[in-house]
Amino acid sequence: MFHQTLARTLFRAAVIAAFFAGYPCLNSTAIAAGGAPLPAREKRVPPANAAASVDFPAMVERYGPAVVNITAHAAEQQTLGPTPDAIDSDDPFFAFFKRAAPQSQESQGSPPRAMSGTGSGFIVSPDGLILTTAHVVDRSDEVTVRLTDRREFKAQVLVVDAQSDVAVLQIDATKLPTVKLGDSSRVRVGEQTLTIGSPDSFQNTVTAGIVSATSRTLPDGSNFPFFQTDVAVNLDNSGGPLFNRAGEVVGIDVQIYADAERYRSLTFAIPINLANKVLAQLQTRRNVSGGSLGMEVQDVGPGLAVALGLPRPAGALVNSVEPGTPAAASGLKPGDVIVQIGDKTIDRSAELVEDAADLQTGTKITLKLIRNRKPMTISVMAGASGETPGARQNEDGAADRLGLIIHPLSEDERRASGLAVGLMVDGVSGPAASAGIQPGDIILSLNDTLVESQEQVATLEAKAGKVIAVLIQRHNARSFVSVKLR
Known part of the structure; x- marks a missing residue:
């Protein structure tokens, strides 16, 4: 009797010990000993913050x-x-x-x-x-x-x-x-x-x-x-x-x-993630500008596609061309939309960046682009150099019909911006304000045409349709803005 009681006591102690120790053989041991099967233990899931506490300091x-x-x-x-x-x-x-x-x-x-x-x-x-x-x-x-x-x-x-x-x-x-x-x-x-x-x-x-x-x-x-x-x-x-x-x-x-x-x-x-997109666009401009071609590009949105007369919003829109670079030597201009490099169709500016980065010095590549609503093809020699023609001096300007108050760049403004020509924005209203143009921006071109005076702006605006593409420079970064005219 004493041995039987002792055996039962030892068995119960073993079951309890196994429970706390988490032995996987607990249920099979109990069944083998002739006892009733124990209910399956619920799997313990540690709370999400149990693995590591937040150490703000x-x-x-x-x-x-x-x-x-x-x-x-x-x-x-x-x-x-x-x-x-x-x-x-x-x-x-x-x-x-x-x-x-x-x-x-x-x-x-x-x-x-x-x-x-x-x-x-x-x-x-x-x-x-x-x-x-x-x-x-x-x-x-x-x-x-x-x-x-x-x-x-x-x-x-x-x-x-x-x-x-x-x-x-x-x-x-x-x-x-x-x-x-x-x-x-x-x-x-x-x-x-x-x-x-x-x-x-x-x-x-x-x-x-x-x-x-x-x-x-x-x-x-x-x-x-x-x-x-x-x-x-x-x-x-x-x-x-x-x-x-x-x-x-x-x-x-x-x-x-x-x-x-x-x-x-x-x-x-x-x-x-929004900031990462802005960083990626900046890197795109840096890569192309500092790479083997020497230009800044951006994606073509729906508004710019309409303003530039493109069949669809695709391609790499050229914002600027650096003097003495392959892009300058080839005759590329701001406002050109590159739609193909070699045999590859370009839908986004990042694609052009990747292909341009792979070009070796001395490599000749064909670019298909759209300029002034007309397709054309040019050849670029990676590593080649060239000089862009000089620009004429600015003339005085006043208010234009886009809702812009502008004046030609002064000597100090040209020196600070690194530009030979351009129109400084003094005030905005109407369509220009709605498009996001701000005082301090520098107007470089309208619909692919460089502007040096208010008279040019008024003439180009009169010939434009319902939307006009304006190339601006802000904080040394260039971008095209589509402006819906009255």
Whole structure:
């Protein structure tokens, strides 16, 4: 009897021990011993955050040095900030507040505002490429970048993209700390985020929160691609990185002040995937410009296809041709649309970049293009050189019928822009304003024709159809803009 009781006690102890130890043979042992089969254990799934806890302090220590302070200066005032400035009616954030969150009667007349003139940014390449928001640096004449190690640099504004609110800066430095870019398409509502800013004290400021909402469709059917967070509004964080729990940047922080009863202020984030597209377009221009051909190109959108008389929006549109390069020697001109290189059809500018990068010095390649609505073929010799013909001096100009107030470039403006000819935009209204042209832009051509005076602009506008293609230079970057005429 004693042995039987002891055996049962030992067996029960073994079962309990096996249960806690997780022996896979537990059920078979119990059955073999003559007992009833035990119910199968439910598989334990560790919570999502069990593998590794979020170490925000370590994240700040590692990536904080890559966050910079940005101050933009304008000619008419010392800085453009630090108070929020009203955003334009064509700004995507204005559309959100107008259609998704209408203002109250008491606050009518006070449009949403965004931080401009001062904010943060973050370094994405060791050689000084920096991302921030367009609001922070737009309309600036000089931009200063301060690092957490107290170094200061004058930055070159490479890109200001109003639709994505992304700006790209370049400083002259090497071996800089960088952040790690993530995938914003994987951002989920409710996940934890952290943002780092850089005020003027050369130290980081940090706020944390969750993703409140991702991209959405507005009542009019338009897409609002930005996602919303509940991180605390912090003036110097606008333009800084928004990190996920893995320490990857998934967005660029944007502070919007609505001045409405319903939404006093909100924090949004520009999806990093949008910024990556802007970086890719910049790299496209750099590759072609610095590669074996010597020109800048861009994609052809639907509006430009109509303005240029193309059968469909495809090809690589030439923005500029560098003197002394193979492109210049071949006779390529701004406004040409390259539709084929060799035997390969070109649908996007990136395809031309890839093929041009593979060309060896001395290689002769045929380009098929469309110029002034007519197809033509030219040959380019990689590594060849040539000089572009000089341009005539500008004449005085005034207001043109596109809604532009312009004047020929002065000597100082030619020296600063590196251009021999062009028309400086002093003011915009009507079609030009709707198309996104801004004061400070330089008008280079209309419908593939270089312009040097207001008289030329008026003549070309009179001959144009409903849409005209305008080549502009902004912050040393060129792009075509399609303007719908009255």
